[in-house]
Amino acid sequence: MRIHVSMDSAAIALGAEAVLAALRSGLEERGLEAEVIRVGSRGMVWLEPLVELDRGGGRIAYGGVTPGDVPALLEGRLDSLGPTEAIPFFARQTRLTFARCGVIDPLSLSDYAAQGGLAGLRRALGMTAEAIVDEVKLSGLRGRGGAGFPTGIKWDTVRLAQGARKYIVCNADEGDSGTFADRMLMEGDPFTLIEGMVIAGLGTGAAQGYVYIRSEYPRAIAVMEQAVDLARAGGLLGPDVLGSGRGFELEIRVGAGAYVCGEETALLNSLEGRRGVVRAKPPLPALEGFLGCPTVVNNVLSLATVPVIFARGAAFYADFGLGRSRGTIPLQISGNVKHGGLFETAFGMPLGTIIEDIGGGTASGRPVRAVQIGGPLGAYFGPDKFATPFGYEEFDGAGGLIGHAGLVVFDDSVDMAAMARFAMAFCALESCGKCTPCRIGAVRGVETLDRILAGERAAVALLEDLCETMRLGSLCALGGFTPYPVLSALEGFPEDFGILPEVAE
Amino acid sequence: MEPQPAQSEIAALIARHLTREGPMLPILHALREAYGQIPGAAPALIAEALNLSRAEVHGVISFYHDFARAPQGRHLLQICRAEACQAMGAAEMAERLLTALGLDWHGTTPDGALTVAPVYCLGLCACGPAALYDGAPLARLNAARLAQLAGEARA
Incomplete structure (x- = not known):
């Protein structure tokens, strides 16, 4: 018998360690032989702690297990959810980036290789740098951190750039509320990220990589550090990657609680040991990045998707998706939602299907009033926008953005004026201070919202004007995109601001 | 008031990270892990080791939420x-x-x-x-x- 228990932060936060302890003692008391395996999360967070039992016929899921359930579980008296992969939330997914997450022991390189890992890297080792970059271009992969810039074009810029050294920097500063895909992947399948970074090194001529992980993710940091050591010992990293004679080194770096360091130039400054202040572009980091050298800065998911593109081919990946949004996107459904978790699917699913059908509506059972898509800098959409298909251009056209694909659901008890005020206050708190529209604008934005909420209707025009200045004048997305949640709340939910919709005369 | 760690101890801890590229944050994390905060004597020692001014080191420490706060509860x-x-x-x-x-x-x-x-x-x-x-x-x-x-x- 094999027993799989998730070691994802969400499972641990919901009591997985106590369940594991009960399992071990329960097995011993009954004299049962079983192999207990720690795995990542299957992404069905509402079912955590998830325990899977394999008595030889495949993995059977038991959801929300408590230590008190363990005797019944071991004696076969606990109701199961059936085969894990037949649970509708799981069965409906297209798992490419997260194919192994929750399936394998995250810290077993042999498990990783047995489940398709390293196949992409082996193929890439037989290709020229130009062919590697072309493969990424053909896959249509776009930056999963939020900006959606074509990954292959960024790599090509670094490949063609002149520099004494080149770097691959993985942006794992996943600070957006409602997003946890990077964390889940690093905790559940860290070798995928490492493999993707090695391939990026081969494609661009870089021999050193850094993964910059936020300090709020202590589990992800610990797993990644162990994975890097194991990868080095297993020949995936070091001076002779898989016996190819090519070298790639990797180091984990830890952030220090500054949200703005998720912006790539602020991240580079932080990595260099400076204040995490945004740099003006140009120069692009691809030409003058870490320590002034050509640098690829990619999100965790972008890099972790590279191995499957090489293992199965660019065309296979590009076959999924909608319009110019190719491949799959790991949706993170969270907040006040019944079935919260990570759902990887091809681009194009309508927002309403994601929220009502996949997510099952609100956890509170009340109607959905608003969904914030793309983190604290993303717009609030009401149910009137639920027909919008999930894609970069489609969301842009509807006045929003998909960002890192986090979807935060709110029920009808939400005060949208308070959420707008929070967005401005957060911007004021986290502004790096480099540019005036963000540094001063966010503070004035909070004050102006307070005036509106005190009944000063004339301040609405002032707020709109201020948001316009922030949007057009800020150096980075923090100041530039904070107007999205603020204005979308104001426009979509004016009644919360004490403003009645204009009556046509 | 907690006793301050010896300067030599801080300097030794700093020295362990000097071969890294961009050693500042790893040093600050190591100090915080060892002492629960950035010791008062540390900025001058870091500045010396990294060939920076003390103002620059202070600027970095004060920028980050993780380093900027005074000693906390147990x-x-x-x-x-x-x-x-x-x-x-x-x-x-x-x-x-x-x-x-x-x-x-x-x-x-x-x-x-x-x-x-x-x-x-x-x-x-x-x-x-x-x-x-x-x-x-x-x-x-x-x-x-x-x-x-x-x-x-x-x-």
Whole structure:
């Protein structure tokens, strides 16, 4: 018998360690032989702690297990959810980036290789740098951190750039509320990220990589550090990657609680040991990045998707998706939602299907009033926008953005004026201070919202004007995109601001 | 007042990271891990080792939430204030705890047992409200559970 228990932060936060302890003692008391395996999360967070039992016929899921359930579980008296992969939330997914997450022991390189890992890297080792970059271009992969810039074009810029050294920097500063895909992947399948970074090194001529992980993710940091050591010992990293004679080194770096360091130039400054202040572009980091050298800065998911593109081919990946949004996107459904978790699917699913059908509506059972898509800098959409298909251009056209694909659901008890005020206050708190529209604008934005909420209707025009200045004048997305949640709340939910919709005369 | 660590000890800790590219943050993390805060003598020593001015080192320390705060209580409760947790009632939950303890954010109970600090997203957004208690993740919290935690911390 094999027993799989998730070691994802969400499972641990919901009591997985106590369940594991009960399992071990329960097995011993009954004299049962079983192999207990720690795995990542299957992404069905509402079912955590998830325990899977394999008595030889495949993995059977038991959801929300408590230590008190363990005797019944071991004696076969606990109701199961059936085969894990037949649970509708799981069965409906297209798992490419997260194919192994929750399936394998995250810290077993042999498990990783047995489940398709390293196949992409082996193929890439037989290709020229130009062919590697072309493969990424053909896959249509776009930056999963939020900006959606074509990954292959960024790599090509670094490949063609002149520099004494080149770097691959993985942006794992996943600070957006409602997003946890990077964390889940690093905790559940860290070798995928490492493999993707090695391939990026081969494609661009870089021999050193850094993964910059936020300090709020202590589990992800610990797993990644162990994975890097194991990868080095297993020949995936070091001076002779898989016996190819090519070298790639990797180091984990830890952030220090500054949200703005998720912006790539602020991240580079932080990595260099400076204040995490945004740099003006140009120069692009691809030409003058870490320590002034050509640098690829990619999100965790972008890099972790590279191995499957090489293992199965660019065309296979590009076959999924909608319009110019190719491949799959790991949706993170969270907040006040019944079935919260990570759902990887091809681009194009309508927002309403994601929220009502996949997510099952609100956890509170009340109607959905608003969904914030793309983190604290993303717009609030009401149910009137639920027909919008999930894609970069489609969301842009509807006045929003998909960002890192986090979807935060709110029920009808939400005060949208308070959420707008929070967005401005957060911007004021986290502004790096480099540019005036963000540094001063966010503070004035909070004050102006307070005036509106005190009944000063004339301040609405002032707020709109201020948001316009922030949007057009800020150096980075923090100041530039904070107007999205603020204005979308104001426009979509004016009644919360004490403003009645204009009556046509 | 805690006794300050010896300068030689700090210098040795700094020296361990000097071969890295961009050693500043690794040094500051190591110092915080060793001493719970950045010791008062450290900025000058870091400046010396990295060939920077003390003002530059101070600038870095004061920029980051993780390094900027003064010594804290014996236990640290970091409650998520971000949107996904707010959607599950985190704001009211935190408010009740702070009121009961008579604290504001970043405050420490008079007995020095517990500091309550805000954090903006722990990646536990599908099982909010969430918090970190001495680094351990907690989810699906409510006011009663927080009150119990605070009681345990102060026991």
